[in-house]
Amino acid sequence: MKVLVPVKRVIDYNVKVRVKADGSGVDLANVKMSMNPFDEIAVEEAIRLKEAGKAEEVVAVSIGVKQAQETLRTALAMGADRAILVVAADDVHTDIEPLAVAKILAKIVEEEQPGLVLAGKQAIDNDMNATGQMLSALLGWSQGTFASELGVEGDHAVVTREVDGGLQTIKVKMPAIITVDLRLNEPRYASLPNIMKAKKKPLDEKTAADYGVDVTPRLAIVKTAEPEARAAGEIVPDVDTLVAKLKEKGVV
Amino acid sequence: MAVLLLAEVTDGELSLDATAKAVTAAKALGDVTVLCAGGSAAAAGEAASKIDGVAKVLVAEDPSLGHRLAESTAALIVSLAGDYEHIVAPATTDAKNVMPRVAALLDVMVISDASGVVDGSTFERPIYAGNAIQTVKSSDAKKVITFRTSTFDAAGTGGSASVETIGAAANPGLSEWIEDKVAASDRPELTSAGIVVSGGRGVGSEENFELIEKLADKLGAAVGASRAAVDSGFAPNDWQVGQTGKVVAPELYVAVGISGAIQHLAGMKDSKIIVAINKDEEAPIFQVADYGLVADLFEAVPALIEKL
Numbered sequence: 060m061k062v063l064v065p066v067k068r069v070i071d072y073n074v075k076v077r078v079k080a081d082g083s084g085v086d087l088a089n090v091k092m093s094m095n096p097f098d099e100i101a102v103e104e105a106i107r108l109k110e111a112g113k114a115e116e117v118v119a120v121s122i123g124v125k126q127a128q129e130t131l132r133t134a135l136a137m138g139a140d141r142a143i144l145v146v147a148a149d150d151v152h153t154d155i156e157p158l159a160v161a162k163i164l165a166k167i168v169e170e171e172q173p174g175l176v177l178a179g180k181q182a183i184d185n186d187m188n189a190t191g192q193m194l195s196a197l198l199g200w201s202q203g204t205f206a207s208e209l210g211v212e213g214d215h216a217v218v219t220r221e222v223d224g225g226l227q228t229i230k231v232k233m234p235a236i237i238t239v240d241l242r243l244n245e246p247r248y249a250s251l252p253n254i255m256k257a258k259k260k261p262l263d264e265k266t267a268a269d270y271g272v273d274v275t276p277r278l279a280i281v282k283t284a285e286p287e288a289r290a291a292g293e294i295v296p297d298v299d300t301l302v303a304k305l306k307e308k309g310v311v
Numbered sequence: 312m313a314v315l316l317l318a319e320v321t322d323g324e325l326s327l328d329a330t331a332k333a334v335t336a337a338k339a340l341g342d343v344t345v346l347c348a349g350g351s352a353a354a355a356g357e358a359a360s361k362i363d364g365v366a367k368v369l370v371a372e373d374p375s376l377g378h379r380l381a382e383s384t385a386a387l388i389v390s391l392a393g394d395y396e397h398i399v400a401p402a403t404t405d406a407k408n409v410m411p412r413v414a415a416l417l418d419v420m421v422i423s424d425a426s427g428v429v430d431g432s433t434f435e436r437p438i439y440a441g442n443a444i445q446t447v448k449s450s451d452a453k454k455v456i457t458f459r460t461s462t463f464d465a466a467g468t469g470g471s472a473s474v475e476t477i478g479a480a481a482n483p484g485l486s487e488w489i490e491d492k493v494a495a496s497d498r499p500e501l502t503s504a505g506i507v508v509s510g511g512r513g514v515g516s517e518e519n520f521e522l523i524e525k526l527a528d529k530l531g532a533a534v535g536a537s538r539a540a541v542d543s544g545f546a547p548n549d550w551q552v553g554q555t556g557k558v559v560a561p562e563l564y565v566a567v568g569i570s571g572a573i574q575h576l577a578g579m580k581d582s583k584i585i586v587a588i589n590k591d592e593e594a595p596i597f598q599v600a601d602y603g604l605v606a607d608l609f610e611a612v613p614a615l616i617e618k619l
């Protein structure tokens with residue numbers, strides 16, 4: 060079985076984002092970019108499936124600007140076998156919507172015929188939480204979202220999902236799209252020798268046009284604003300003062 | 312124009328709070344038809360018919376719709392979609408599982424976690440863990456939206472909409488439910504509680520977390536946790552508050568032994584009053600707290616329980 064892992068290049072989760080003064084978006088010039096943390100978990104899971112003899116090949120895909128190469132090299136250094144970069148934007152500030160990403164991924168699935176797609180549950184930049192579900196719909200495949208446990212057993216997979224009420228376990232028919240949640244595994248760090256080796260692994264470069272997919276956004280950005288700031292609070296000296304303040308506010 | 316709203320139905324029961332909050336958001340868009348789907352959903356349909364602002368309720372009961380499996384639920388919604396310009400739901404994990412699938416089947420974008428309605432095609436939504444609010448305008452003929460419940464007040468009850476029973480769509484047969492692991496609790500639900508007490512890594516262990524639970528019970532509060540507390544096994548996953556967990560906005564949020572990472576703040580910074588107890592005066596949580604107490608939680612929390 061081949062496993063396809065879509066990985067997105069996003070602002071590093073430690074970076075404090077700044078909204079651009081003209082309201083057109085968030086400033087991404089010269090900020091640290093990394094692999095979306097959920098996608099690291101997806102790559103890790105794919106590699107573990109390979110190590111367990113359940114997958115033969117792990118293919119990482121990224122759609123976006125040319126610099127997403129770096130993200131793919133990280134996936135290769137972690138242990139993916141090869142990578143596909145689909146250049147669909149010239150500027151980091153142009154993000155590709157999940158629907159367009161899913162359409163491109165659907166074409167890649169047709170070509171590559173993976174038995175499983177492992178995606179992140181959400182990208183931490185736009186927090187859309189949509190791409191995996193959309194890809195699943197376009198392919199008519201089963202979906203197991205927000206996975207915290209995954210067992211692949213021949214023609215089906217058993218997925219434990221993190222849901223509002225607790226945990227839900229379902230059985231999905233293969234081929235399937237699984238989107239991964241935080242507690243599925245702890246991703247490994249790439250070792251220096253593996254980073255070196257990754258430079259020689261194959262990385263194919265394509266464009267959105269190669270797949271005949273129109274990436275024109277359906278959602279126009281009207282404006283991007285800072286959220287309302289909270290008024291400054293106070294430090295209280297002791298528990299008694301805290302209790303008095305809360306009583307004064309009528310919340311306890 | 313008409314709006315189809317997927318109600319939050321769990322094991323045949325309506326989650327009134329989440330559904331009524333989504334109704335408030337949806338009312339601005341047009342006449343609201345609520346869809347209650349499930350293995351059993353008639354009782355949920357009855358309950359939904361009483362929400363103010365609901366024009367009509369559709370009840371679809373079928374074993375294939377039980378446990379809100381995405382493929383069959385999405386197929387049902389798509390079969391009904393022709394009559395509606397907006398297809399919406401509260402942004403629960405169930406809806407986030409289903410709605411993007413619906414959107415892709417209709418060849419439209421999904422608008423996840425909308426926190427504001429500007430007009431019929433323009434919506435606000437938080438991005439980057441709530442560090443920016445983006446206003447987006449959809450050019451799609453149909454809009455598929457999930458609404459962030461913490462930013463809308465629940466619609467009242469007292470209505471009496473008509474209820475119609477409908478059939479399920481053909482079951483794609485792609486997935487099967489095996490089991491749910493749901494911890495029974497007498498505490499209020501995290502996303503609708505008036506008070507939330509959350510513990511972080513500073514609490515130290517699963518046993519110590521009882522201290523957080525005691526404080527919560529004293530206040531009649533729900534219990535929350537940071538990701539670090541969940542990852543360390545101090546608390547179950549459904550207690551996680553934050554960018555990738557639940558978003559809450561209670562009257563009072565008490566953060567104990569939580570540093571205040573942006574991913575945690577994303578889930579609670581719209582709370583009316585925030586109290587932080589942390590022994591590190593530099594902890595970023597104090598920047599959003601209305602009342603900060605720099606103290607060892609193992610002394611402060613028992614004292615608080617005693618004095619409340």
Ligand SMILES: Cc1cc2nc3c(=O)[nH]c(=O)nc-3n(C[C@H](O)[C@H](O)[C@H](O)COP(=O)(O)OP(=O)(O)OC[C@H]3O[C@@H](n4cnc5c(N)ncnc54)[C@H](O)[C@@H]3O)c2cc1C
Nearest residue numbers: 065122154155178179181182185186187188189190276278
């Ligand atoms: C600065 C900025 C500018 C923007 N400009 C525009 C604009 O001009 N017009 C517009 O309409 N929208 C714009 N957007 C919004 C954006 O297009 C979408 O809202 C966004 O793509 C939402 O999806 P997500 O990345 O959160 O995906 P999610 O659905 O949350 O991603 C889930 C998973 O899907 C996979 N995935 C997602 N994207 C990719 C990818 N590119 N490559 C590989 N795998 C992927 C990953 O596995 C990921 O974990 C902009 C956003 C930003 C931040």
Ligand SMILES: Cc1cc2nc3c(=O)[nH]c(=O)nc-3n(C[C@H](O)[C@H](O)[C@H](O)COP(=O)(O)OP(=O)(O)OC[C@H]3O[C@@H](n4cnc5c(N)ncnc54)[C@H](O)[C@@H]3O)c2cc1C
Nearest residue numbers: 511512513537538539553554555556568569570575590608
């Ligand atoms: C992709 C991604 C998604 C994430 N999503 C979320 C999310 O949804 N929710 C979330 O919460 N986090 C999330 N995180 C994690 C987040 O970045 C932080 O790591 C996490 O919130 C830290 O939890 P914490 O504050 O409990 O732990 P720490 O940061 O370790 O803080 C513990 C605090 O306890 C204090 N303390 C210790 N002992 C005591 C004592 N005896 N008395 C008083 N105070 C004490 C310390 O001073 C410290 O401030 C996410 C991270 C990533 C990468």
